[in-house]
Amino acid sequence: MDSEFINSFRSYQKTGNFWLDLNPITKLNICLAFAFSALIMLDWRYGIPLCLACCVVALLAGKFKVFFDMYGKVCMIVILFVTIVRQIGMRTGNVTPFINIFGWQWYLESFVAGWDRITFILGFSGSLILFFATTPMRDLMYSFEQLGMSHENSFIMLASMQNIIDLKKASVTILESQKSRGIETDGNILVRAKAFFPTLGPLLLGAIASTEEKAIAMDARAFSVKRKHTFLRELAPASTTQKTLSIAAWVFCAATLVFRFIR
């Protein structure tokens, strides 16, 4: 088992899934191109199929749960708010009655306008959430470094994500400790606002204090050395097919722009 684990690092990291095994830059190009196409088209007849396509890709990649945990929340908020807001905002002029919900008259024009906007937001969000749900951040940073980005930038992104996890845990601990010391965390808004400072203060000062030690520790591990870095996990570089896919995605995005102008 040990040798199997060690040998897994001797070749490119693969999962056997087509979408997951795409180079992160290829995936980013495809997702960005489709996200922008949703902004360009601004039409529910394009947006709905795009949202469904994102769900299908997530399902095929075996990441539907992770994807839908995030996407479901965005969908719920956007659909609810935009539909209601449009019905409130567009009630005058040349409007056609659509449905009546408990005495509240809905109009067709405002409903369609709402769904154009909803699918524009959800198409854009779906494409990006799909990318992040199917691409580990360390792989994305690795790919950027291969393109020449500084390892310091990778550090900023990856350390930020780790710090968020660490500080989140610490914030709950500090809040519980402050509660047990008698600081009120329930009550009116001012009482709760006052409890914010004794929680954030120790958290941030503790984090800042550890920065110096971290800087020394990182330098001791040759963080500042100016030479090519090595990597434990290696990803396959983008093949010609993958590069063609990226170009095709952006050509498609440009085509939607042309289509929008012609229409």
Place this chain on the structure above:
Amino acid sequence: MANKIKIDKLSLFLIPIGIAVNFIGGQIALLLKLPLYLDAIGTIVVGALCGVVPGIIVGLVSNVLNSISDPITLFYAILNIMFGIAAAYLSKKGVFKSFGKTLLSSLLFALIGGGLGSLMTWVLYGFDFGTGTSSIFAIPLHETLGLPKFLSQFIAEFGMDIFDKVLTVIAAFGILQAIPTRFLAKLPLGKIYIKDADLALEDED
């Protein structure tokens, strides 16, 4: 970013802390059931201590990481970037050394967050109300007082942002005052916050 513009090592290590604090501020607000964002404390502290570029990076990366779960926040990255620039500028002017001036600075941050934010929402949502908490206040303003939609959105966002930014700058002020002199001396704008008494002691040494 960092390979083109030189950032000193300590500032580089403070950037991820600033980004994490932006997240945790919002998290604590949620735990305390406060209807506020409190997601710019890290940007303001890093901008005030390390300067414009680290402030911009904290603002930008915070929104990029936020966009993982809510991609629309990517459009609002410009607000957080402007918080970083404003914090560095105000810090150089010594604003964060006085509590009164710090409180006043919340107006500028609220104008960026509420003013520019409502403009972003206005364009993004097709010249209509957005999906944020501010819409809950903006819609009644439009419906009952008959105010134009944009004005209602602006008043609601600015009103909410002013309370948010007052708490944000108070937290940032407290943190800047509490950082040890030994640490401040190593940061690009840290010297601004070293108290005169400490400087006198240093001179004597």
